[in-house]
Amino acid sequence: MWYSLFKYVxxxxxxxxxxxxTIEGIENIPERGPAILASxxxxxxxxxxxPLMCPRRIYFLAKNEYFTGPGLKGAFQRWFYTAVGQIPIDRSGAEAAAGALTAxxxxxxxxxxxxxxxxxxxxPDGRLYKGKTGxxxxxLETGVPVIPVAMINTNKFNPPGTVLFRPAKITVRVGKPLNFDRYEGMQGNRFIERAVTDEIMYELMQLSGQQYVDVYAQSLKDSKPGDDRPVNPAA
Incomplete structure (x- = not known):
């Protein structure tokens, strides 16, 4: 109910x-069944x-702190992030990656x-950065298809570090599903995980038209004190 209230009201x-x-390639999103939208x-x-443009509900992983705040503000955050399909995970400790996988x-x-x-x-600058293997x-663990999705102009609508929206034409471009059945039984192999990740990033580069940078975005941010921190750390 809350999700529909957010989306339509x-x-x-x-x-x-x-x-x-607008959304392009909406036919590439299955009407039913599991899939990962990699954006x-x-x-x-x-x-x-x-989520606004997708015909099905999408779930995201979000840090647990969004759901544990005190008072009225904390209650609003819990309602809001739940309404938009965020799933809380604990990012602390050595078990963080396992918790994200389980969720x-x-x-x-x-x-x-x-x-x-x-x-x-x-x-941090509109370019496409190296993908993490999570x-x-x-x-590979679940065997579900991965659907690449390119978000276009959202950084113009909501530039990093800003709060107010700036009108901009947004496009959601959905690519064809990627199937990794050829790697069945090879999950846990870091070289296979890197190969899968790089294939996904290549498709995102093709869809988005972004320049690709073969370093992690977070490493660039860490070298510039004051930049914002990850909003989807479990990805």
Missing amino acids: LLGPLLRVLGRP NHLAVMDSFFL ASRQLDKGELMGMYPEGTRS LARIA
Whole structure:
């Protein structure tokens, strides 16, 4: 109910007016069954425009802190992040990666769509950065297809470090599903996970038209004190 309220009554109509979003390749999203939507990550609003334009509900992994805040603000955050399909995970400790894998696998086992950002954090400058292998690990463990998704102009609508929206034409471009059945039984092999990740990133580069940079976005941010930190650390 809350998801529909967000999508059709609250924020959704405002985003449609200001962002004039369109979606290309919607036929590549299955009408039913599990899949991972692997998206580039330009802005916070990626996690709003993608669910808005997708005909099915999408679930994302989010840090647990979004759901544990005190008082009225904390209650609003819990409601909001739950309404938009965020699943809390604990990022602390050595078991963080395993917890993310378990949470994502649980939703995929239910036949749901998982939205993930293989870059692990927002691009600091609009370029496409090296993907982390967590998404590949989940895809290989579960055997579900990976659907590449390019978000276009969300960084113009919601530039990094800004709060107010700036009208911009948003496009969601969905690519053909990627199947990794040829690697069946090879999950846990870091070379295979890297090969899968690189294939996904190549498709995202083709879809988005972004320049690819073969370093992790977070390493660039860490070299520039004051930049924002990851919003999807489990991806």
